[in-house]
Amino acid sequence: MLKVVGKSVIRKEAYDKVSGRAKYTNDYQSTGMLSGKIVISPYGHAKIVNIDTSRAWKVPGVRAILAGKHYPLTGEAIRDRPPIAVGKVRYHGEPVALVVADTPTQAKTAADLIHVQYELLPVVNSPTQAFQRDAPLVHEHLGEYEKEEDSHPVPGTNIATHIKIRKGNMEQGWAESETVVEASISFSPSDHAAMETRCSTAEITPDGKIIIMTSSQAPFMVKRLISMYFDEDMGKIIVHTPLVGGAYGGKASVHLEVLAYLASKEVGGRPVKVWNTREEDMITSPCHIGLDATVKLGAGRDGKLKAAFIQYLWDGGAYSDKAIDVTRSGAVDCTGPYRIDNVWCDSYCMYTNHPFAAPFRGFSHSELSFAIERTMDLLAQKLNMDPLELRYINAIRPGDTTPTRVKLNSSNLGDLPSCIEKVRELIKWDEGQIQEINERLVRVKGVSCSWKTSTIDTDAPSGAILTFNRDGSINLMSGVVEIGTGTKTILAQILAERLKMDVDKIHVRMEVDTQTTPEHWKTVASRGTYMGGRAVLEAADDVIRQLKEVASCALRAPVEDFEVADSRVFLRDDPSIGLHFKEVGYGYKYPNGNTIGGQIIGRGNFVLRHLTHLDPETGAGKPGPEWTPAAYAVEIEFDRRDCTYRILKACSVVDAGKVMNEKAALGQVMGAMSMGLAFAGRETFYFDELGRVLNTQLRTYRPLRYGENPDYLVGFVERPALDSPYGARGLGEHGLMGMPGALGNALSIAAGVPLNNLPLIPELIWKARRGTHHASL
C-alpha cells in the first residue's frame, strides 16, 4: 500500500506563493545592477543599412551600446543566429541593438533614440512559401554554419533539416487501401504567453566567474552553451534559477542569457539585467511553432489503416535553434497513436521570416495531432464509420511498432483502448454525437487521440543529493526546475514513500544552481518525475544503506536485520531496538563521545537507457523511453447563424501509469486543456505582408480568461511503465495535445465544412462555409 505517492500532498512552496514571498528572477535586484534594453527590428526581413547611436549615447546613465558587432553565432542544432543582428534582420522582434544604462528608464530612453536605417527584403511568410524553389533565402550561407551531426540543412534552400521516416512498403499499403483521404492543415506561429516574461541577469567577477540568474527550464544548458559559444570554462559558469513563472517549453531555449552575458562583458563585468516586456517576450524571444501539413491516409474496408503519407513543413522561423528537434520529434510520432505498417513521412524544418520557435508543451505533438486527427475524422466520414470506433480499432497496442520501428509492449506503451472507452463514458458518447437544440443552435461532440514519447538527448542525465539535518529531517536537492508542475513535491513524495517517512520532514530546495545542484538535463518533456524520480530512488537506497551500516555497528547486529521506516532504523523482528534518524543522520555518538559515521549524504543519478539516434534514411531508431497515449472529446454549442460557439465540455483521459499526486495531476491536465483550447480556438500571431506580428499584447492575443473555461472531465488510466518510479508516465503535456483536434472535429461537423486551419475563430468558420457555398454553385 502506497502511503504518500498518489496523495494530494500540498506543494512544498505553496505558502510562499500565496504570501508574495515566492521569488522569480526579476524579483531579484541589487544595488548597482544595470538595466539592458533591446532595440528590436520592426520588419520581418530587411538589410541593415546604418545604425546611428549618437543620440542615444547622450542620454545620462548610458554605459554601453551593443550594435553592429560580430559575436560568435549561437543556436543549438545549427549555429545560425547572431545574438544581435548584423547585416540584416530576419524577423520582426529580432534584437538589433542592446543598450545598457543605470536605470530601466534611461535604457529605454536611449534605446528609443537609436536610429536604424533598413532596406526591405522580400519576406518568406510561411513554411509553404519557404519550400518553393524560387523562394527568397532566409540564410544565404546555410552551408557554412557549424552544426550538430544530426541536423541536415540543405544549402541553397530554406530547409534547416529534413527527417525521413520510411517504414514498410508504401505500394503495398496503398494497394490494400480501399478508401483514401487527404487533407492539408495549416496554422501560424503563436506564443506560450507565460505570465512571467523572461528575464536574465549576468555578472562577471574579476576572477572570471560568470554568474547568471535566469528564468529558464534549462539552466544546465545555459552553462553548456555559454561555455561553447564563447569559449568560457564551464566550471566558471554558475547559473541560478529560482522559481519560474510558467514556461510550457518556451523557457527551454537559451536566448536572453546570451544577451545578458554580452552586456555584462561590455561593461567590465558589472551585473546587468535584461527583462522582456510582454511585447518582446512574444516576438523577440522564441515562440510557439507553426505548421503546414499534408496527410494522406489509406484504410481497408473494415477501417483498418494501411498506409500513411505525411509531410510536415514546420515554421521554424528565422533561426533553427530548437525547431530542429521539434521537427525530429514530429517525425518520430508522425502517425498519431495508430497502428500503421506502411509509413512515409518527410518532416522539414523550414526557415521563414517569422519569430523563431521554442519547444511548446507537447513538443510537436499538439500540432501534428491536429493534422492527423482532422484527417482521421475525414476518413471516418468517408467510411461512414463512428469516429470513436475508427480510433478504437486502429489504436496502437502492444506488439505493434512505432514509425521508427520501436517494438511496443505493455510497459513502454500505455493503454489507449482503455482511454478511449473512458472518454466514451465521460462524454456520454452513446447518447449521440449531434444534438439539435433549435434552428440556430446545435450541440456537437468531437473526439481525438494522441500519444507521445520524449525525444531527448540519448545521454541526458538526472541527479539527486540528499543530506541529513541534525533533527533527522532530510534536504532534497535535484536539478529539476520548479516551473509550476509541482515536480519537486512529487520527488519528495517518492523519497518519503521509499523511506517510509513523513513527507513533511523532507525539505526541498526549490532554487537550482548549476554549481551545487546535481544536473537534471532540462525540465522539459514531462520527464522530471521519471528521471528525477529514479535518481531520488537511488539516492534513497544509498541513504538506507548508510543508515543500516551505522546502526549495525552501533547496535551490534547484521546490516540485513534492519528496516527503515518512520524516521527510524530498527531491527525487523524487534522494532523497539533501533535508532531515530536524529541519532544516526550525523553519525552515531557513543556515550563516551566516540562517534562513527558522520553526516549522511545520499547520492543518486540516472540516465535513460538504450536510446539511439535515428537512421538518416529510414528514421529507424529508439527516440524515447515510453509512449503515453491519451483520448479526448470536446462538446460545443454552435450557432449556425453567426458561426459563434461555446465550449461546453472538454474531456481528457490520459494513461498516467500511476497518478503520483492526484490534485496536482488533475491541475496539470486541466491547465493543459485550457491552453490547448486557447491554441485551437483563438491564439495565433497575425502577420502582415512585411512579416510583422500585429498582435503582441494580451488584449489582442487572448489566452482563456476566468469563466471562459469549459467544464473539465478528466480521467486517468493506470497501466504502469515498469521502469519508472511507481509506474508513472509523463502527463504534463497530454491534456493539451488532443484539444485542437477534438475542437476542430466538433466544429467541422457543426458547421458542415472541413475546418483545417487554426485558430478556429468564427470568422474562419464563416469564411470556410462561404467558400463551400461558392464552390458548390
Added chain:
Amino acid sequence: MGLQSLTLHINGEKRVVNVRFADTLLYALRGNLGLTGAKPGCLNGDCGACTVNVDGWPMKSCLMLAVEAVGKEVTTVEGVKGEPIQHAFVENFAFQCGYCTPGFIMNCRSLIQHHPDADDAKVKEWLESNICRCTGYAEIQQAVKSVINKE
C-alpha cells in the same frame, strides 16, 4: 531626473519613497520598497498580475502612478497574512507556477469584502480581469467559492 519624495501608506505602514512623477505604483512597490509580490505581466492593464488593493478596491498597480497613491491605503499581498482566501488557494491547488497568484488573491480578497455572497456571474465579472496561464481556472473557482460559502 526629477525625483519626488512621497509618503505612501502601505500595508499599514508609512513609507517614504523617492520616485519620478512618471513612475507607476508597481514600479515604486517593487523597485523602491522591495515589495515584489505584485508582478509585472504586461504593464498595460491586460493581465492583472500586478493587482493590489487601494482603499479596499482592486487596482492594477501598473495603471496607477505612485504619486496618485498619496493619501490612500495601499495593501499588497505581503500585507495579507493568513486570510481564508490564501488557505483556500493552497488547499484547492489554485495555482501552479504562482506568478498570477498575488494578483488573483488581491482581487478575490476585495471581491469577498465587497460581495460576501457573490454569485457566479459576479465572481466572473471580477475575476476575468486576471489571467492564469497554468491552471484551467476550475481550482481558482473552487477556492473563491469555498470562501464565499463559508462566510
